[in-house]
Amino acid sequence: MNFLSLDTIHHTYFSPKTATNALSNISFDVNEGEFISFIGPSGCGKTTLLSIIAGLIKPTEGKVLLHGKPVNSEKNQMGYMLQQDYLFPWKTIEENIFLGLKIMENLTEEKKREASNLLEELGLSGVASSYPRELSGGMRQRVALIRTLITEPKILLLDEPFSALDYQTKLKLEDLIFTTLKSLNKTAVLVTHDIGEAIAMSDRIILFASKPGRIHRVFDVPQVLKELKPFTVRNHAAYPPFFQTIWKELENLEPGNA
Numbered sequence: 001m002n003f004l005s006l007d008t009i010h011h012t013y014f015s016p017k018t019a020t021n022a023l024s025n026i027s028f029d030v031n032e033g034e035f036i037s038f039i040g041p042s043g044c045g046k047t048t049l050l051s052i053i054a055g056l057i058k059p060t061e062g063k064v065l066l067h068g069k070p071v072n073s074e075k076n077q078m079g080y081m082l083q084q085d086y087l088f089p090w091k092t093i094e095e096n097i098f099l100g101l102k103i104m105e106n107l108t109e110e111k112k113r114e115a116s117n118l119l120e121e122l123g124l125s126g127v128a129s130s131y132p133r134e135l136s137g138g139m140r141q142r143v144a145l146i147r148t149l150i151t152e153p154k155i156l157l158l159d160e161p162f163s164a165l166d167y168q169t170k171l172k173l174e175d176l177i178f179t180t181l182k183s184l185n186k187t188a189v190l191v192t193h194d195i196g197e198a199i200a201m202s203d204r205i206i207l208f209a210s211k212p213g214r215i216h217r218v219f220d221v222p223q224v225l226k227e228l229k230p231f232t233v234r235n236h237a238a239y240p241p242f243f244q245t246i247w248k249e250l251e252n253l254e255p256g257n258a
């Protein structure tokens, strides 16, 4: 049985005067532990599809199945990481990390140990009692990752989580997040506008076309690149030709070139 299955998803946004056909005929499967990226022109439905996978939007047609059963947004199966970290400024880092667990009444000693290990692994030991304003953007995104991972989501949904960061921080964070997710065998779906980031982090890249949003092409990242950490991927000889192939396809899809 497939881990995650999207079966013939269609989605239309209805308003009193208009109907926007946001997604049409989307089907694909994701294996456990796989890292998938969505790329495509603005408005091709990437965020809509991520919200559908999360169970936050019910598609007009089609199904999203996790282990063969419909996704349930109330069961905490999905963890979200967004462009903004959404940490509560009046709570300490530790309080922010434990917020979800407290709500779920699942804050155990084991969870506290796990949080402290993750803080250390992600280079944040010593900040547990600090407030978000005392941390850099990259540090806050790492805290947001821990807060998401600690609730043990089955799938991590990453909506442009690095786009508000400076380039150097972004590259470092890609490596850290990649290593952490691989060590936990976490399944992840990333929305990004950055082809390099998609290549560096993914096993598979889904390129969407717009109007209506649909799958244009699926790229398997070459095995030799999949075995490397994101930072090193960009230095490998197989990277530039693969980048060019995706770039050309994407360029043909941008408005004005269609």
Ligand SMILES: Nc1ncnc2c1ncn2[C@@H]1O[C@H](COP(=O)(O)OP(=O)(O)OP(=O)(O)O)[C@@H](O)[C@H]1O
Pocket (backbone or CB within 6 Å): 013, 014, 020, 021, 022, 040, 041, 042, 043, 044, 045, 046, 047, 048, 049, 213
């Ligand atoms: N709540 C909504 N109501 C009506 N139309 C919407 C709504 N949200 C998105 N849309 C429309 O659906 C289409 C897909 O939007 P979506 O935000 O999913 O695309 P995207 O690929 O994530 O875009 P971007 O790359 O610019 O973030 C667009 O035409 C958008 O205008």
